[in-house]
Amino acid sequence: MVWWLSWVVVVVTIIGDGGVSRADVVGYDGRSLIIGGQRKILFSGSIHYPRSTPEMWPSLIAKAKEGGLHVIQTYVFWNLHEPRPNQYNFIGRYDLVRFIKEIHAQGLYACLRIGPFIESEWTYGGFPFWLHDVPGIIYRSDNEPFKFYMQNFTTKIVNLMKSEGLYASQGGPIILSQIENEYQNVEAAFKEKGPSYVRWAAEMAVGLQTGVPWVMCKQSDAPDPVINTCNGMKCGETFQGPNSPNKPSMWTENWTSFYEVFGGEPYLRSAEDIAFHTTLFIAKKGCYVNYYMYHGGTNFGRTGASYFKTSYYDQAPLDEYGLIRQPKWGHLRQMHAAIKFCSATLLQGVQTNFSFGQLQEAYVFQEESGGCVAFLLNNDQKNNATVQFRNISFELLPKSISILSDCEHVIFSTATVKTEYNERTATSNQKFDSEDGWEEFKDVIPNFSDTSLKSNSLLEHMNTTKDESDYLWYTSSFQQNSSCSEPVLHIESLGHVAHAIVNNIYFGTAHGSHDAKGFTFEMPILLNNEMNNISILSVMVGLPDSGPFLESRFAGLTKVEIQCSKEGTFNFTNQEWGYQVGMLGEKLQIYNDQNLSNVAWSKTKISTNQPFTWYKTVFDRPKGNDPVALDLSTMGKGEVWINGQSIGRYWVSFQNSKGTSSQTLYHVPRSLLKSSENLLVLLEEVGGNPLRISLDTISINYIHEHSHYDHLYQ
Structure with a gap:
């Protein structure tokens, strides 16, 4: 077997006191990733560093770890990091190194999806717009100008990670990297330039010698040694598998809900459905499942792509504010614990599969030493099913999988939720109903x-x-x-x-x-x-x-x-x-405190339902630690800034088919707030009433319910 089909080059880390410690070597075979010589079944969750704040990162990562995850996965956002050619930004919410180091500090692995095309409902798919003006460029094709800049940025990120010792081969947390993103969706459009670009991208990435494997998602022709992976909601049913028997079966995007757009309605994916398809993937010898998103967060500023809401994947196990959403978080946590409990047999045992009938089947993993794990499936959407397995009768709920840790006792059923539901509540903390507190500026309409x-x-x-x-x-x-x-x-x-x-x-x-x-x-x-x-x-x-x-x-x-x-x-x-x-107000940046005097603000009677109007006021930070949001339900369309930082676009006036607004609450990270005199600036585009907006605190009624699964985490 060629070296890259099973192992990545061993790297030795020299310790300062003269000792030598062997860094984790990351490789793979046809069954799983192999880290430090051990096969692994890994659960991962997508948390995007710029969609939250550095102050939120430790809590988000800790909750992911408590939820049974082993890996945090993130894209790398080219347009944020290189807003101008060769001018780089890695500070604040863009501090990728700090984010990866926080993952490491909490004892988790990282998967770095460099792309650098990411899609991700992110404006321009993550490309900086200056790329558009490069002569002769054709994005994501076997095109020399594009490949030049793509390779430059990819190399920049890899070298940055290496310089900080962040690859697992150096003792860091990064065990996987991704090059490109769902390219097979568009590959045919580029004709002969498509496949040659895929080969070039893979060769370029592998040549950077990160010491860890590379993946390409939704790319059945991913060249060796790059691993092709699945994205979607039902990869246990849809994934055709790795394109080589020497590669493991991996799922890089298990969609926990779906993206939402202005004028659209939320997509609600149940905890039971996520658990069913995740368990099915593991039953079919999957070894890595990443939840997209585990925490969606916020499209701050103007970062959302066409029509996408400012709130991103709010239905994830951790909601936009970083609060635990039940039962999704807890049900998946219990599933992770059950699979972890069985993982030795799943990785070492021989798998067999047989049918009980038209809609019922079993996947069994048997070790020579006697260890046995079974997954009993009922694919009937409506009816219970009774099956006989090893002379024992099992009642299977509709559309469910039961995990038998010893081929006798059920330790988890995907359809049995033992986690209590919770609800999120917004409580008005401050109203902005006094005209005396507001000032306005009507932007100039050019002729x-x-x-x-x-x-x-x-x-x-x-x-x-x-x-x-x-x-x-x-x-x-x-x-x-x-x-x-x-x-x-x-x-x-x-x-x-x-x-x-x-x-x-x-x-x-x-x-x-x-x-x-x-x-x-x-x-x-x-x-x-x-x-x-x-x-x-x-x-x-x-x-x-x-x-x-x-x-x-x-x-x-x-x-x-x-x-x-x-x-x-x-x-x-x-x-x-x-x-x-x-707009003139944009050009003059009148949302910044130091630029307020660039225009003449009016203190007379505040206009409502007036287009192209800027409003400003000040407010105090709410007491306590609960997340904060602006209720903009009486506004129309525009953008909002807090202390000079844009917290995103709002478009309340774009209602869905049910006659309700797609989003009325807009997250204000507490780290943006001072104790008092916080500057709030709104740019209202179509007409709204700022006198009826409010500053709310967000809380959740959460009851932690201990169960017999908790001992599996010890």
Whole structure:
């Protein structure tokens, strides 16, 4: 067998006092990962460092460990770490080294998914937008410009980890790395450049000599020695297995719920369903399962991709605030304990599989020494099933798997939840209902004469803003040569939102959705016989995060017309337009305390339902340690800052099919807060009422229930 099919190179760590200690060697065979000479069944959980705060990391990791996890998995976020070419940022929420060291300090392993394309419902799939302007670039293809920058960043991260001694081969916690991400979804689009890119990426990664294995998820053609892994909700049913008998069966994304978008409804995946499919994967000789997400967290700032909510995977075992969500956390904890209790036999025993009937089957692991573990499956969705196994009768609940630790006694059933449910409560701590506490600034609506960037066509939105802002103003002016009766402004856009202002009068807004590629805006307007000014604000709610040829995507306005009831249509698409990137308040950064005086704030009666308005006030930090959130249920759409830090986009006015807002509570990490005089700034885009928002504390009714599984953790 070639060396890389079973073992990674041994590395020896020299200890300062002259002693020598052998670092953990990480390898694999057809059964499992092998760490320090021992086969392992590992449970892992995704926690993304920039979606929480450094102050939250220790608690999140500790709760993951208490929940029975062995590994913390995270992506690496290229656009955060290299916002400009060769200018790097690894501080604060971006301090990857600190995060990995915290994992190590708590005695867990780490899986580093470098990508550097990550998707992850993250704006532009994690790519920095400056990559778009590299001449001749085609992302994720056998394309020299792209490969140059991809290799540079991947090497940067690997060398950073090596310099801190963070690979297991150096005595650190990182036991796995990932290159690329779900590439097989788009590989065919690149034709012959796809497979050659996969081979190049694998060779490049392995050549960096991390001393630990590399994986490619959803990549059945992952070249040796890279391990192909599964993503999804049902990998025990859908995974075709490793592409070599010498590679283990691994599941890098077991989705604990599903992503959520503005205007959408939450996807609720039960604890029983997660446990069933996880146990089935283990029964079929799976050795590694990672929950995506174990803690979702928050898409702070403008980091969410197209239409994705600010709250991320709130239905995970640890919710957005880091609170334990029951019964999901506890039920999985008990399952982890049961499988850990059986792991020696699962890794050493011979597996057999047989059927009890059409919908019932068993997976049995038998050791020569006598050890025996059985998984009894009932795939009937509605009915109990009674099966005879080794002369013992077992009653199996619908859609369940029972684990028999000695092939006689059931120690866990995926359908039997013994963890009590909990509920999350938001309690109003402070109301902002006093007009005296607020000040406002109405942003300036630019006209054509105010703009310096001009073009005789409708420019593409993303290439114009360079992702420096969600907002791009399209402005034009014209004088009517003939009358236009009952004029209607008609706009077609491949952006996400458009607002229309004619002669400084706001005529309304329209938007698309996550599942639509564009939208149309039509609204009656008023024109005069003199010069008419049209200002259209195009808005992106995050950049796209998936699919081939991201560098060629088009967003923004594609057609602008004024339709007259009798005189026909006047097309403005190819006339001269003026452009302004961003809002004035953004440019002046008036959400920062030191920049507040850059504009004249009004202290008169506060406007409500007023578009393009900034609001500011101050508040005191709530007492205690409970998580904090802003209830923005009376606002429309915009962004919110606390002490100069953006806690994300809000879009309360985009309601789902049930007529409710997708998200009204917005997480305010306590680490952002001072004891008093905290600055709150809102940019309201469509109109809302800041006098009815509140600052809430979040609590949960949690009852820890000891069970007979707890001794398995000792």
